[in-house]
Amino acid sequence: MKRKTSVFWILFSCSALCFVSLTGIFFRIQQTTPTLAEYSAEPVVIIDAGHGGMDGGAIGIDGQIEKEINLSIALKLDTMLQAYGFQTILTRNSDVSIHSADAKTVRQQKTSDLKNRLKLLEDTESGILISIHQNQYSKSSAHGTQVFYGRNCAQSKELAEMLQKTITGYLQPDNTREIKQATKDIYILYQATKPAVMVECGFLSNREEAARLTDEEYQDQIAFSICMALMNCLADRS
Numbered sequence: 001m002k003r004k005t006s007v008f009w010i011l012f013s014c015s016a017l018c019f020v021s022l023t024g025i026f027f028r029i030q031q032t033t034p035t036l037a038e039y040s041a042e043p044v045v046i047i048d049a050g051h052g053g054m055d056g057g058a059i060g061i062d063g064q065i066e067k068e069i070n071l072s073i074a075l076k077l078d079t080m081l082q083a084y085g086f087q088t089i090l091t092r093n094s095d096v097s098i099h100s101a102d103a104k105t106v107r108q109q110k111t112s113d114l115k116n117r118l119k120l121l122e123d124t125e126s127g128i129l130i131s132i133h134q135n136q137y138s139k140s141s142a143h144g145t146q147v148f149y150g151r152n153c154a155q156s157k158e159l160a161e162m163l164q165k166t167i168t169g170y171l172q173p174d175n176t177r178e179i180k181q182a183t184k185d186i187y188i189l190y191q192a193t194k195p196a197v198m199v200e201c202g203f204l205s206n207r208e209e210a211a212r213l214t215d216e217e218y219q220d221q222i223a224f225s226i227c228m229a230l231m232n233c234l235a236d237r238s
């Protein structure tokens with residue numbers, strides 16, 4: 001009986017010790033997850049209008065061109081963020097690819113363009129990248145914004161969650177899409193070591209949404225939602 005009791009106490013003590021250690025680890029992880037507000041007191045927002053130049057991106061169901069919608073939303077976002085006092089950099093402010101001069105073939109130019117966009121983020125102290133794109137899918141019923149985030153920086157997920165919540169809350173109450181971590185197919189987000197997200201604003205393969213995405217007023221609303229989400233994440237910075 002005595003032996004049984006001591007075995008019980010040994011097992012009980014071990015379990016309790018494990019529980020206390022695991023709880024400690026859990027709370028340490030919780031406490032040390034860095035937030036975007038802690039990232040920098042003076043962040044520089046890099047607004048990336050996807051595609052450009054010879055790369056038009058997706059073509060809409062009624063001929064809409066993705067690169068043009070991306071640029072239009074990016075320019076609107078730039079104006080709004082500057083009005084709120086943020087420092088911004090646009091990866092492009094016109095219909096161009098930003099590949100290096102030594103890139104000759106279309107493939108080389110596309111690779112070089114993506115590398116240069118990534119380099120701009122990595123070389124910018126306190127840079128935060130917001131990439132603007134439009135989606136496309138074989139089923140025309142697919143619709144709604146979806147935000148992707150980089151895998152190397154915890155703040156990317158935080159910003160993606162806030163963006164998804166804000167955009168759907170303001171503009172798309174029926175949108176149940178969830179944020180997704182970028183795979184290697186999304187080069188910039190996959191490689192980025194700083195906060196980086198991509199907003200796929202909507203589907204150009206959906207007739208109704210494609211029409212909305214070319215509407216200036218809707219573009220303003222998308223840009224405003226992005227601006228509000230970012231401000232929300234950065235509100236507590238010191």
Ligand SMILES: [Zn+2]
Nearest residue numbers: 050057133134
């Ligand atoms: Zn795109």
